[in-house]
Amino acid sequence: MLKNFIFDLDGTLINSSNEVLLCLKKSFIKADCPFYENKLSSDIIGPPLKEIIKSVCHNDIDDKILEKVMFNFRDIYDNEPDDISELYDGVIDLLYDLKKSDNKLFIATFKPDKPTTRILSQFKLSIFDDVYTIDKFNKIMNKAEMIKDILCKYSLKSDETVMIGDALSDVQAAKSADVLSIGVLWGYCKNKEDLIKNADYTVNNIEELKRCLKLNYQTI
16 A cells, blocks of 8 residues: 655656756856757756756866856756746645645655755645755765665655656666656656656556556555
8 A cells, every 4th residue: 555655846746847948048158158059958857967967068068167057057046036837737636635645745856955945835835744855965866865765764665655757767766766666758858668668657647647546555
């Protein structure tokens, strides 16, 4: 029976693509760093920031320039007063429906702590038992480490826990931590073939996710 639900944030609960891409563009320009503007699409969002920047800028980017772009992005994005991110339809109802049954809800995201806190506050999402960010413990954490730490800290059973996300890394992390994985087919990456092949379940929309979760926390 599923009792513990770990959610990715970007591309799963919120659509932050327009905001992230706008801040990225400003960051490159401010650093006077050449970049391929045609690569600024939602497909690049999901991995850690350094990987995203490398996928957009010219191949010979200097480490100092890379650090400058990263600094600019965090400064702009972390302090954005008019964030244009949006919750996906049905997310609020899903989360509160799960919480009614006294389940535990968590977030595991590659987003740093400061913008994660800002966004959760913006959408009044104080429903989570804990939020794991890439820099939660002042060190870089991958998703598998986040899940394992959640299991340990809260004494959770792996067979009562599910990781829900839109990226292959979410599914791989779930497998590494020996928990169930659900891949959502909305989100950022257009090519979902690897996600479909590796996830225990995949869903096309929030309603399918609700049905999948209810089926599993009733039968597992």
